[in-house]
Amino acid sequence: MSETDKKIADCYLGIDLGSSYTKFVVVGNDGTILFKEVIATLSRKRDQFEKNMDEIARRFDIQKTCSTGYGRDSYSGDMQKTELICASAGVSAIVDCHKSVIDIGGEDIKIIESDPNGSVVQFYMNDKCSAGTGAFITEIAEKAELEIGEMDEFARRSNSERMINSFCTVFAKTEILGWKFKGVPIEDIARGIYLSIVDRIAKMPIPGGLDIYLCGGVIRFHPYLRDLLAEKIAEKITIVPDPQFIVALGAAELSRKSNSH
Amino acid sequence: MALKSQVVLKDILKTYFGSLKAPIAWCTSVGPAEILRALGFEVYFPENHGALLGASRLAGKYIPKAHQAGFSGEICSYLTADIGAWIAGETPLTALYGLKSIPHPDLIVFNTNQCREVDEWFSYFGREFDCPVVGVYPPRYLEEIGQHDIDNVVVQFQKVIAVGEKVIGKKLDYERLKEVLRLSRDGSRLWKKVLDTAQKKPSPLTFFDGVILMAPIVILRGTQTCIDFYEEALEELTALVDQKFGAVPDEQVRIYWEGMPIWGRLRSMSELFINNQATIVASTYCNSWIFDDFDPEQPLASMARAYTQIFINRGEETKLAMMRQMLDEFNIDGVIFHDCKTCFNNTNSRFGLPKRIREEVGVDTLSIDGDLNDLRFFSDGQSRTRLETFIEQLKAKKQDAGRKSNV
Missing domain, CATH: 3.30.420.40 (ATPase, nucleotide binding domain)
Incomplete structure (x- = not known):
């Protein structure tokens, strides 16, 4: 043969x-x-x-x-x-339905209204700044001395509502430094990073009334983002298999x- | 294919810049240049120089020099590029047309119908050259334009005339003003006809041709040269329409560009649209130099109306109505809004207009971040992804609509 x-x-x-x-x-x-x-x-x-x-x-x-x-x-x-x-x-x-797709990637966030055939109806991307993306998490976690693999677990143990205000990744790192000086627990820091990302996404024009499917590399490593998004946006949100x-x-x-x- | 008119234009521009001898007046591009010409000034347009700095990608070299002189990086990058070039003692006019420097003004006139930055920009040069500066400040952001608005601007034009007469040492000949205005009106009407050839499918010209072809209506408005140029251009484009020539081969979607050009990316953007079978057939920008209301019999009042009722100076309702008409006339599939970082006034995506166009007119929209001159605010990769996705989205919708209409 x-x-x-x-x-x-x-x-x-x-x-x-x-x-x-x-x-x-x-x-x-x-x-x-x-x-x-x-x-x-x-x-x-x-x-x-x-x-x-x-x-x-x-x-x-x-x-x-x-x-x-x-x-x-x-x-x-x-x-x-x-x-x-x-x-x-x-x-x-x-999933062959009319839906919203949120793709959190290494350098951007994309919100896509997708029809049942898979065509794009409309879309929105974050502006040029990479705050709230994979690169943002990597940078901030490093400053917080958090391993990427343990962030999700730490954040789930916190109820803090503290979040990073700055859009700028460099200034966000400075904020994290301030938190560390104040002795903010690592769990609250982890949740705070996620909250700032969710806050950023929640301000983007997500089409109303559609089920939301999350994909991209970030959601694979940080599934807690789904729970926080569900709280903030109050739509049905699902992480697709192998995002x-x-x-x-x-x-x-x-x-x-x-x-x- | 380069239009023959674009080749002719090179000679026209060379002659124009060669003719800029004293007495010289500087004027904003949508300002009362007719008054200055009728008084006997040669007229020079700093915004044209700003665009030239952008298109030649020299702006990035000069903008930091303006920052060092105290001008913010978030104000008009025509201003910062132009002032930065002046501080550096350089101009692309040297290499292109042999001018030692930008033409020195005897009088500076501006109209804030487009933005307030021109006030600061032109006043800076007034101080540099110790030369009189006259500003026209029309009422802004109007929905309706009333007689009192016209009267307001006419009074300000009279001040321009008074100062101009003093500088040049003679009275304005109103018969000459009427003649200049007639030439302006006729040139403007021909420019509209040139742009309207893009209503045909396929379109014989694109926005990227338009921003080159528009030079005479900006800098030679009110001259016979301008009229002759657009007569020739119209003849060429009409012939192309008859041949069913498309500036973009296999034109599949037709797009409206709202906002400033990204001068330093004209070529790459043009190629992107060609490669994706999309034609930008109309724009707010190119259409801003159509002045239907010029009336030689009422020169000051009709100029006041024409220069005050431009798109950029209108309220949101009027802008929506003006765009609705254009989208219909040019059979537009999608609108691209250029969110121009340093040009707040020529950015119309920040008060909900894209959403209203989508919902009330039924035409898809996209906003992209960028700038007219400062390429630090433009990301090639991010923009390309957005533009290609948008074009694909428009194509899919057209195909879907085509399938449904065939059922």
């Missing part, structure tokens, strides 16, 4: 080249997820990307590839779509659908 015969036929690849991580998803011709992988976008080991592509090529007969994310132009696949289009398509592959891979899934789905047209 030749190498080609071992491959799974008729597959579609989505690559989400995000600001922090690059995600790969392969779907079959019925939309089933067959493969997913994540690597650091700017890893020193630049051959990681090629290794993944080699593995995908070895195992799957890829018909079409769609790249997305800020680095979408760096890969010359069959098609390129923005991460908003792909987030809408990815969530719609899981970090939703945009790559959407890209794979768009390449699959484009082939069937």
Whole structure:
């Protein structure tokens, strides 16, 4: 049996080249997820990307590839779509209703009104400032001497309503420093960071009356944000399965659908 | 494809800048330039210089010099770029047209119908050149324009005339003013016809052509040169319409641009829209130099009305009505609002207008952050993601509507 015969036929690849991580998803011709992988976008080991592509090529007969994310132009696949289009398509592959999608990514927050077919009805992104995004959490947590992996757990133990006022990430770090001087408990600091993010999201124009689905890398590591958002926004809010891979899934789905047209 | 008119324009601009010899008056771009021309001044427009600094991407070099001189980074970046260039003792006019410096003024006139920054900007140069400065301060943000508003501005124009007469040493010839105003009106009408060729599908020109072609209606308004140029441009564009030539190949969506151009990104933005089969067919900006109400028989009153009733000087209800008409005439699929960091007055996305356009007119809108000259306030990556998503959203809606109408 030749190498080609071992491959799974008729597959579609989505690559989400995000600001922090690059995600790969392969779907079959019925939309089933067959493969997913994540690597650091700017890893020193630049051959990681090629290794993944080699593995995908070895195992799957890829018909079409769609790249997305800020680095979408760096890969010359069959098609390129923005991460908003792909987030809408990815969530719609899981829930086929009229809905809102909130994607909290490494450098931005996107709010998307998505129709049952996965098309974007309208969208809103935070302004140029990255406050409230993954990069913001990483910076602030470092100043607070919090491990990213323990933030969620610490925050759940607090009832504090203290939050960071500053929009500016650098000034927010200064606020955290002030909290530490005052001896604010680490649990309250963790919750305060989340509250400031939720406050930022709650001020964005989220379409009313629609169920909300959360996706993106941040929600994967900080699921407590969902609980706080539900408190603030009072809509039905669900974290989609594998939230970090939703945009790559959407890209794979768009390449699959484009082939069937 | 570059329009032939754009090539002709280069010579016209060279001649214009070469002709700027004393007595010279500086004037705001939507100010009473006709009065100054009729008095016998050559007229120079600092806003044009500001745009040139932006388009040549020199603004980033000069803006910090204005900051050092005490001008905030959050005020008009035409002002900061222009004053910064002056402090540096440089101008792109040297390389382009051989001018040693910007033309020195004998008189400075401004009209705050667009913003108050021009007052501070032009007054700064009044001090630098020790030259008379006359400001026209029309009533702002009007819905209706009453006779008392017109009278108010006419009185202020009379002051411009009085100071101008003193500087140039002769009385204003009102017959000459009527003639200049007729030339302005005719040029303006032709400019409107040029812009209206974009009502055709596909459009033979885009916003990015418009911001180049508009130079004569700004700096040569009231001259025969301006009229001759737009007659030629109109002939060229009409021929392109007949050939069904589209400035954007395979035009799929038609867009309205609200707000200032991002001068330092004209080329890359133009390419982005071409690559996504989207044409910006109309804009508030290019249409701001259409002055239908110029009447040579009532020169001062009609100028007062025309210069006071511009979009930027109107109330929100009137702005909505003006945009509604444009969106209909140009068959617009979506509106892009440029939220221009340093130009509060030419930013119309901050009081709910995009939402009202969406809900009351039924046209999708998008706001992008940027600036006319200060590229520190513009993010290429963030903007590209927004713009490409918006265009895709518009395409999907059109396809969906097409499918439904075929059922």
